[in-house]
Amino acid sequence: MAQGRFKIGLVQMRCTDDARRNQDAAEEGIRRAARAGARVVCLPELYRGPYFCQSEDHANFTRAEPVPGPATKALGALAKKLKIVIVGSVFERRAAGIYHNTAVVLDADGSLAGIYRKMHIPDDPLYYEKFYFAPGDLGFQAIPTRYGKIGTLVCWDQWYPEAARLTALQGALLLVYPTAIGWHPGERKEWGESQIAAWQTMQRSHAIANGLYVIGVNRVGHEGPKGGGLDFWGASFVFDPYGRAVAEAPREKEALLVAEIDPSQVETARQHWPFLRDRRIDAYAPLTRRHLEKE
Amino acid sequence: MAQGRFKIGLVQMRCTDDARRNQDAAEEGIRRAARAGARVVCLPELYRGPYFCQSEDHANFTRAEPVPGPATKALGALAKKLKIVIVGSVFERRAAGIYHNTAVVLDADGSLAGIYRKMHIPDDPLYYEKFYFAPGDLGFQAIPTRYGKIGTLVCWDQWYPEAARLTALQGALLLVYPTAIGWHPGERKEWGESQIAAWQTMQRSHAIANGLYVIGVNRVGHEGPKGGGLDFWGASFVFDPYGRAVAEAPREKEALLVAEIDPSQVETARQHWPFLRDRRIDAYAPLTRRHLEKE
Numbered sequence: 001m002a003q004g005r006f007k008i009g010l011v012q013m014r015c016t017d018d019a020r021r022n023q024d025a026a027e028e029g030i031r032r033a034a035r036a037g038a039r040v041v042c043l044p045e046l047y048r049g050p051y052f053c054q055s056e057d058h059a060n061f062t063r064a065e066p067v068p069g070p071a072t073k074a075l076g077a078l079a080k081k082l083k084i085v086i087v088g089s090v091f092e093r094r095a096a097g098i099y100h101n102t103a104v105v106l107d108a109d110g111s112l113a114g115i116y117r118k119m120h121i122p123d124d125p126l127y128y129e130k131f132y133f134a135p136g137d138l139g140f141q142a143i144p145t146r147y148g149k150i151g152t153l154v155c156w157d158q159w160y161p162e163a164a165r166l167t168a169l170q171g172a173l174l175l176v177y178p179t180a181i182g183w184h185p186g187e188r189k190e191w192g193e194s195q196i197a198a199w200q201t202m203q204r205s206h207a208i209a210n211g212l213y214v215i216g217v218n219r220v221g222h223e224g225p226k227g228g229g230l231d232f233w234g235a236s237f238v239f240d241p242y243g244r245a246v247a248e249a250p251r252e253k254e255a256l257l258v259a260e261i262d263p264s265q266v267e268t269a270r271q272h273w274p275f276l277r278d279r280r281i282d283a284y285a286p287l288t289r290r291h292l293e294k295e
Numbered sequence: 296m297a298q299g300r301f302k303i304g305l306v307q308m309r310c311t312d313d314a315r316r317n318q319d320a321a322e323e324g325i326r327r328a329a330r331a332g333a334r335v336v337c338l339p340e341l342y343r344g345p346y347f348c349q350s351e352d353h354a355n356f357t358r359a360e361p362v363p364g365p366a367t368k369a370l371g372a373l374a375k376k377l378k379i380v381i382v383g384s385v386f387e388r389r390a391a392g393i394y395h396n397t398a399v400v401l402d403a404d405g406s407l408a409g410i411y412r413k414m415h416i417p418d419d420p421l422y423y424e425k426f427y428f429a430p431g432d433l434g435f436q437a438i439p440t441r442y443g444k445i446g447t448l449v450c451w452d453q454w455y456p457e458a459a460r461l462t463a464l465q466g467a468l469l470l471v472y473p474t475a476i477g478w479h480p481g482e483r484k485e486w487g488e489s490q491i492a493a494w495q496t497m498q499r500s501h502a503i504a505n506g507l508y509v510i511g512v513n514r515v516g517h518e519g520p521k522g523g524g525l526d527f528w529g530a531s532f533v534f535d536p537y538g539r540a541v542a543e544a545p546r547e548k549e550a551l552l553v554a555e556i557d558p559s560q561v562e563t564a565r566q567h568w569p570f571l572r573d574r575r576i577d578a579y580a581p582l583t584r585r586h587l588e589k590e
Contacts, residue, residue: 119575119578120573120574120575121573122573123569124569135575139578140578142588156573159503159504159568159570160504160570160573160574160575161456161457161460161500161504162456162460162574162575162579162582163575165456165457165582166578166579166581166582166587169581169584169585169586169587169588170587170588171587171588194537194538194539197538197539198499198503198537198538201496201499201500201503201538202500202503202504204493204496204500205456205496205497205499205500205504208454208493208496208497209454209455209456209497209500242489242493243489243492243493243496244489244492273454273493274418274419275454275455276585276586278415278416278417278451278455279415279455279457279585280414280415280430280455280457280458281582281583281584281585282583283414283434283435283461284457284461284582284583285580285583286461286464287457287460287461287576287579287582287583288576288577288579288580288582289464289576290464290571290574290576291464291571292461292464292465292466293437293464293465293466
């Protein structure tokens with residue numbers, strides 16, 4: 001799918017408890033990105049609400065919606081109007097008792113090009129996602145769009161080289177990670193820099209190991225009680241196939257990032273760093289096991 | 296295998312065409328590291344000779360030796376004398392026509408604890424390894440020693456998250472990559488910083504994704520014709536399970552690096568960053584395929 005350069009837009013935003021307001025803010029960001037020339041625009045994880053996984057509260061299930069549903073309908077209409085691709089994120093109600101953390105891709109004609117249900121689900125203090133989300137069962141996805149195949153992954157997936165690899169091998173030109181990651185205020189002084197550095201390192205490594213663009217779109221703002229809760233750090237980015245930053249958003253401030261993607265760089269990078277050529281596929285079968293130590 | 300902290304030593308050295316001289320230099324480095332308290336000492340890739348893979352020359356096969364053989368005998372005697380573990384690297388002659396790029400681990404009693412035959416073999420301008428080395432067929436190895444399980448990987452393996460993962464899952468406390476990596480002088484101005492940054496990023500990412508220590512031991516010095524050849528960059532390192540540098544050697548100068556390894560950090564890191572818990576082993580089988588795009 002040879003194609004020319006195009007611009008990608010990232011809407012780094014604050015998310016409130018008001019879904020309508022968040023949707024309006026997201027759409028305003030998308031329109032601004034499109035005016036700046038973006039042909040693919042990406043939103044943060046679960047942008048329609050606060051990061052409700054800070055507690056295990058059954059009341060939060062009312063935030064879930066079907067896919068297709070209100071969010072994809074609104075984003076689809078906007079994608080069609082602006083003739084752009086939109087990558088969104090939805091708390092998906094699939095059935096009573098089955099909910100997912102789902103990335104949605106709207107193609108430039110407004111149709112739902114595809115969905116990806118988050119495969120790796122975290123459970124960490126204030127990230128109680130296992131309570132809300134069933135692990136994805138659609139596998140890893142590279143979704144064809146007017147601007148090439150977009151590999152969708154979500155937040156915690158970013159720590160898994162397996163996820164990046166399996167998405168890249170499906171022909172993705174870029175990986176997009178809608179994200180909601182922040183600091184615990186109490187840990188921030190000691191661990192803050194180390195945590196954000198590790199986050200960036202992992203995603204740079206996916207770009208390098210797979211020779212493609214990697215995009216992370218994070219939210220910003222403090223959510224939760226004062227002194228507790230989470231400080232979402234922003235710092236959204238576009239890394240090129242060599243792991244270099246093409247563009248980076250500031251920390252902890254709303255921002256619109258627009259950067260150029262050059263699809264020809266994917267092939268060039270892979271010719272110069274021919275990692276895919278030498279994978280030892282004959283020796284990787286044990287990756288499907290939990291542990292390999294003799295027990 | 297609960298155990299206390301210990302020191303690791305890295306001998307970043309220049310390698311000449313004289314195997315005897317290289318062996319002496321390596322042994323002197325090992326002795327110095329042991330005097331500084333190192334209980335595990337690591338040597339660069341193929342430290343007994345120049346990086347001969349810059350050309351395809353049948354005469355270089357005379358450099359190969361059996362394992363066990365002269366190198367492992369010398370290193371074993373020193374390991375026994377100093378009561379330390381040594382990780383070396385040998386151009387292994389396994390049989391007529393079957394040669395490998397092999398990491399060897401000598402235990403603190405002088406015995407050969409295990410070997411690892413480089414699984415991923417590069418072939419790039421001036422890195423013509425496919426001419427010399429058959430791909431390893433021992434799989435990935437975490438080799439038990441007096442100071443814990445040491446995961447051995449070699450140079451080009453460093454670009455493969457699969458290799459790091461499969462070694463980590465065997466219970467390795469640390470990954471050691473004997474390495475020979477450098478700049479092409481003609482590319483250095485434009486690409487030099489990007490290349491060394493990518494190299495560091497990948498190995499930091501293995502430390503983070505797997506929650507263990509990662510060690511790279513590189514050679515230094517220009518080898519080859521003036522204006523051509525390779526500038527081996529040094530910059531050997533010890534990264535902790537959060538991807539932070541515990542110690543880094545200078546670029547392009549011989550150096551002895553001694554750093555502390557705290558085995559308890561492996562468990563602590565994995566409890567706080569529980570990536571191994573959430574691997575989707577049910578979905579990773581396609582990692583054994585070359586490509587997943589519909590063709």
